Amino acid sequence: MQPDQTTVIVIVAAILVAALILWFLYRSRRTAALRERFGEDEYDRTLEARGARGKAEDDLLAREKRHAKLDLRPLGPDERRRFTDDWHAAKHRFVDDPAKAVLDADRVIGGVMGARGYPVDDFDARYESLTVDHGEVARHYRAGHDIALAQTNGTATTEDLRQAMIHYEELFSNLAQEGPERPEGAVSRQAQAMR
Incomplete structure (x- = not known):
């Protein structure tokens, strides 16, 4: 039995809606984690400087990568x-x-x-x-x-x-x-x- 065109459209639409919901949840969690890690002030300052949330968050993530390469130590x-x-x-x-x-x-x-x-x-x-x-x-x-x-x-x-x-x-x-x-x-x- 072959699904009719309406069924296919409904299934594709449901998959797209589910994907959008998952993407939104991922972005919301990433934003919350970055706000907590860097603090509200720095997150907002970076957002203002970069002009868009995606660019600001990419900048903050790049900082984490650069920071991970540092050899930080306490003072003797x-x-x-x-x-x-x-x-x-x-x-x-x-x-x-x-x-x-x-x-x-x-x-x-x-x-x-x-x-x-x-x-x-x-x-x-x-x-x-x-x-x-x-x-x-x-x-x-x-x-x-x-x-x-x-x-x-x-x-x-x-x-x-x-x-x-x-x-x-x-x-x-x-x-x-x-x-x-x-x-x-x-x-x-x-x-x-x-x-």
Whole structure:
């Protein structure tokens, strides 16, 4: 018995509808996973920069692939001590010379990231690599770095510089700490005190 044309059309339509539903579910789950991994702020920033969800998500997935090739490691005790000393010196300098303190803090953060194995030649590459494992904290790096750049142009206020130090404190605490990573979004006591 040969199926009639209507039956064939209904079966093909049902298969197409099922395929569309599966595709929609896959995309929704992928979007939710990327939003969770990179954080809402970074997902939305990437979406705005790329202009389309597919392009933004492809960019985020490419970051994960590049990040997987990095040889990241925690700081050794001597490195941690040296960077912590440098960090405290930058914080103490803030009272007398906020602009220099922010530039020093930016340098210390770059040093910590380099020592941990993050790319060092390009801010964007460092930032994007950081977003893979530290999505919520990475926004502090971008905000602090933007203020440091504004300072080099002479457009940052003292309040801006104070905010940069708060942003950098979050990142430094996260990257230089000993033992297991702090939970995403955890605010250090030093950063809370500067607010």
